[in-house]
Amino acid sequence: MKRALLALACAFVLAAPARADTPWTLVKTYPHDPGAFTEGLFYLDGALYESTGLEGRSDIRKVALKSGKILERRVLDSRYFGEGIVNWKDRIVSLTWRHRQGFVWSLSGFRPLSDFRYEGEGWALTQDGRHIIMSDGTAQLRFLDPDTLAEQRRITVTWNGRPVERLNELEYVRGEVWANIWYDTKIARIDPATGAVIDWIDVAPLRKAAGVTDSEAVANGIAYDAASDRVFITGKFWPKLFEIRVKR
Numbered sequence: 001m002k003r004a005l006l007a008l009a010c011a012f013v014l015a016a017p018a019r020a021d022t023p024w025t026l027v028k029t030y031p032h033d034p035g036a037f038t039e040g041l042f043y044l045d046g047a048l049y050e051s052t053g054l055e056g057r058s059d060i061r062k063v064a065l066k067s068g069k070i071l072e073r074r075v076l077d078s079r080y081f082g083e084g085i086v087n088w089k090d091r092i093v094s095l096t097w098r099h100r101q102g103f104v105w106s107l108s109g110f111r112p113l114s115d116f117r118y119e120g121e122g123w124a125l126t127q128d129g130r131h132i133i134m135s136d137g138t139a140q141l142r143f144l145d146p147d148t149l150a151e152q153r154r155i156t157v158t159w160n161g162r163p164v165e166r167l168n169e170l171e172y173v174r175g176e177v178w179a180n181i182w183y184d185t186k187i188a189r190i191d192p193a194t195g196a197v198i199d200w201i202d203v204a205p206l207r208k209a210a211g212v213t214d215s216e217a218v219a220n221g222i223a224y225d226a227a228s229d230r231v232f233i234t235g236k237f238w239p240k241l242f243e244i245r246v247k248r
Helices: 002-011 204-210
Strands: 024-031 038-044 047-052 059-064 070-075 082-088 091-096 101-106 112-117 124-127 132-135 140-144 151-156 167-173 176-181 186-190 197-202 219-225 230-235 240-246
Touching: 024 204, 024 230, 038 124, 038 167, 038 230, 047 082, 059 082, 082 132, 091 124, 124 176, 132 167, 140 167, 167 219, 176 219, 204 230, 204 240
Parallel strands: 038 082, 038 219, 082 124, 124 167
Antiparallel strands: 024 240, 038 047, 047 059, 059 070, 082 091, 091 101, 101 112, 124 132, 132 140, 140 151, 167 176, 176 186, 186 197, 219 230, 230 240
16 A cells, blocks of 8 residues: 555655745634545535545545534445545546546445546546546646546646655645645645646644644645635544635
């Protein structure tokens, strides 16, 4: 699983930002399943939708925001390591890590509808209203046709001209793609037209507030409520989910 790559991940160090990270404030704290190895997260119509990883433990679920209660759940076949998810119309699209296998589910009830293939690894998904955007653990983001799931183009994400590797969980926020960086507490704010990182959001205080000490309990989960301009942050095995307000 991904934990075998820790040494390689830690060997890559981001250049220090040339300016202060984007400021934010904590608004609320909600309960989160401490057994969830969070790989994907999005907010829709008052609820959170989450995907979890690890072989034999992967699922997709609908979760009540205020209580953290699981409202609906679909367990993946035990051979799969579940990764990112995204909604498109009345469907959910999900990835697996190394099987090059994706799935399409009904948004209501998580009924299996179809599957699809892709090259390389699957890490995370989001959408901008026109494309589904996918990360694969490299510095690249793929833009997919949301109906056929065929790849249309790619961009390379850079900071000060250097590629930013290990792009993980994604969320589309106010015209930007936000990405967790695996084994880092910083979220990259990415210009989807150029791939350039606009700035960083450091959520290290949230990891501390979550009270986690396991090295695998990294920040990994961003959801955005566009109607109310709310941002939700969590991580793998975190017992808490945080609502933050990020300065425009």
